Amino acid sequence: MQILLTGATGHLGTHITNQAIKQNIENFSIGVRNINKVSDTWKQALEVRELDYFNQESMVTAFKNIDLVIFIPSIIHPSYNRLPEVENLVYAAKIANVNHIMFIGYYADQYNNPFHMSPYFGYAERLLASSGLNYTYVRMAMYMDPLVDYLPELAELGKLIYPVGDGKINYISRHDIAKGIIAILSNQNLLGQRYLLSGHTYSMTELASILSNVAGSKINYDPVSLDTFGKMYDEPKGFGPLLASMYKAASMGLLEQHSSDFEKLTGDQPETFEHFLQQNY
Template identity: 40%
Template sequence: MKIAVTGATGHLGSLVVKNLSERIAKEDIIALVHNKAHAKNLIDAGYEIREIDFQNVATLNSALKKVDTLIYVASKTYSVFDRVRELENVLSAMKENHVANLVAMSFIADQEDNPFVMSPFYGYLPRRLAGTKLNYAIAKNSLYADPLVPYLPELIERKGLIYPIGNQELSFISLEDSAEAMAMMALKPEILHSRKSYLLTQARSYTMSELGRIMTKVTDHEIGYHPVSVEEFGKIYAAEGDGQELASMYAGGAMGYLHGLSDDFAHITEHEPESMEHFLARNYHQNQ
């Protein structure tokens, strides 16, 4: 069985490829990339590499030949229209090549009144797949824990988290855990054929005061919670190019839309996800 993974040089896609490689033969994995020049490590390791352009159906049609299962890690964009076109192109190429199975990446912020700019797409995805004849499973990720690690020096300097969510809680999952779950979803027929969404979270969610206490313990620096407004948050991170988009996500968090929990990860992988404290301590001290 041939499994193709999009975004195979990216943060999540590369980990999906790694997890698959621990369970099936390398010859059964196809790494789909936007630029082979960025895939030297995969090429040197002997993976089959195929180039794709999500906005070019011809490249997708070529890349999905003789593929049985596609693990679709979407591109990073804050354009709903671009993401919808991307998905439609992927589905078109799957139909052209008779690819019957799909594991699709999604996100917890899919509520119909969620102000996050990408929420319309995450609501569209399961409804669109429900209208197909595909075998599919949707990996609905909570917030990635990984960006918290490089964020810690700034939080130490600020002496506190500033997310504008008030007393609401946030749920997290690490990229490593998400990738393992997505790989297992592709390999377990009872999940791959379920046509269901699976919410990937750690065992518990956190208020920002609780998260700050964990960060204080890990770093030995006082990290409290000093929230700013949604508008101020967008201004603070505007220079990074996605301040307003992230602000809209946390506006949804302030409405209680980013704190869902489930045991789906344990059901899929047969073990518990890594805890937040263990994850932060392991990665923070590695970087010291």
Template identity: 40%
Template sequence: MKYLITGANSKLAQKVTHWLKTMTEEANIRVGLPSLSEKHEYRDLEVDKVELDYTNHHSISSSFKGIDLVIYIPTIGLDLSNRILEFENILTASEKAHAKFIFVSFFADQANNPFLMSPFYAYAQRRLAGSGVAYTVVKNTMYADPLVDYIPELIKRKNIIYPVGDQSLSFITLNDSAHAIACLAVQKALRDKGQSYLLSMENNYNMIELAYIISHATETEIGYDPVTIEEFTRIYHNPVMTSLYAAGGKGLLDATSRDFHKITGREPERMNHYLRNGYQIAKLLDY
């Protein structure tokens, strides 16, 4: 079985690769990188490294030669037309190669979701349903990893300020997401029939609960004092992030499932454990 991982310069793809190589020989793994001339995380691995240009059909077809299953991790970007073109090119290549398809998606894909990238995730899933490709959809919840980087700012502010009111948010760690994706890739019984999986921690968290967990992880008193959407936009100048929390405030980012356990056989890392360990490691790296 030969696997192609797209978007291999992303942190998620790197973690998927490291999990997958514990389940199959490195020679069975191909990673698609924007450029082979730049430094990348795969130099010391025996995986097959190819330059994958989503706008170049020859580059794409070459990358797909001999591939049995593609793990499609979309490029991050605001341009919806480019994202859809990228997806269509990869889907066409999968059809021609008769390759199975795992689409790594995001759970903010509801019809009424204001998240700016929601249209792409909704389109891709519906497009797959009408294709002739044997596919599986894996929907990530919000990544917990950025919370560790955000902790120093939280300590200064003494409050979480996310404008989501009394609504809850669901999370998964990058490492757990990658583990589930790799497990799915090697377990034929769980894929290829249009299944859709949601990767989340066991519980979602409202901001009071999240503030309590962060307070204990940092031994600092953290509260919850939400700003308005307008103030959040002024502080961060990030329309994607703003639209994400607008979706959270509508209760559209609180879904959880047991799918992670179904795929991996273990429980996802708990938020309190992840933040405590992540914060302690971050402090050690600062010394």
């Protein structure tokens, strides 16, 4: 089975590619927009193809002789502007006779989810369902990873300010998401299902306590308003309200989602937030 991972130079793509190399996943190649971003190590280890999500023909060419495309969405927003990439994915997969698509989605996608990208994810999964193509749909919980870079700011502030109220959030590391995906690649019988790759669930008070332990100084949960939060992190323009809309979903209880899919796929427990930060901070 010839595999192509798109978005390989992104954060998650890098984890998946490194693990695929380490685990000796056979016939694993990557598709990237800018080949100059690919390290020599990777170039020696695997085939690199060029593709642009917004150029149908580049996708058709990159998908040639590929059996399984693993598709990681871009970070373009709002939803409407990101849609062409999934339309192009389906179009190119049909033309190039790709047998199977693995789509990496996100768990903030319920019918009432206020996250600004939920329309995109709601659309993408249904486009696959109505495409006639074989597909695997992997929904990810929220990444732990950004907290590593954010923690110094929080420690200085002495506060965790997420506008989440009493809502709880399920977090998983990018490393564990990649591990779940590699587990699926290692056993083709696991293809064709819908998965939720989740880790552990925390209230913001619990998270603040973990952050305090790791930072070695007191960080209290003291939420700001959604509006304030959106204004604080509005760079690039529009990103603040996008981020705030995700925490609004959390405040509605919509990100308190857990499944045992990670354990079933990997045979392991997902990393706890405390362990992850201790290893990476």
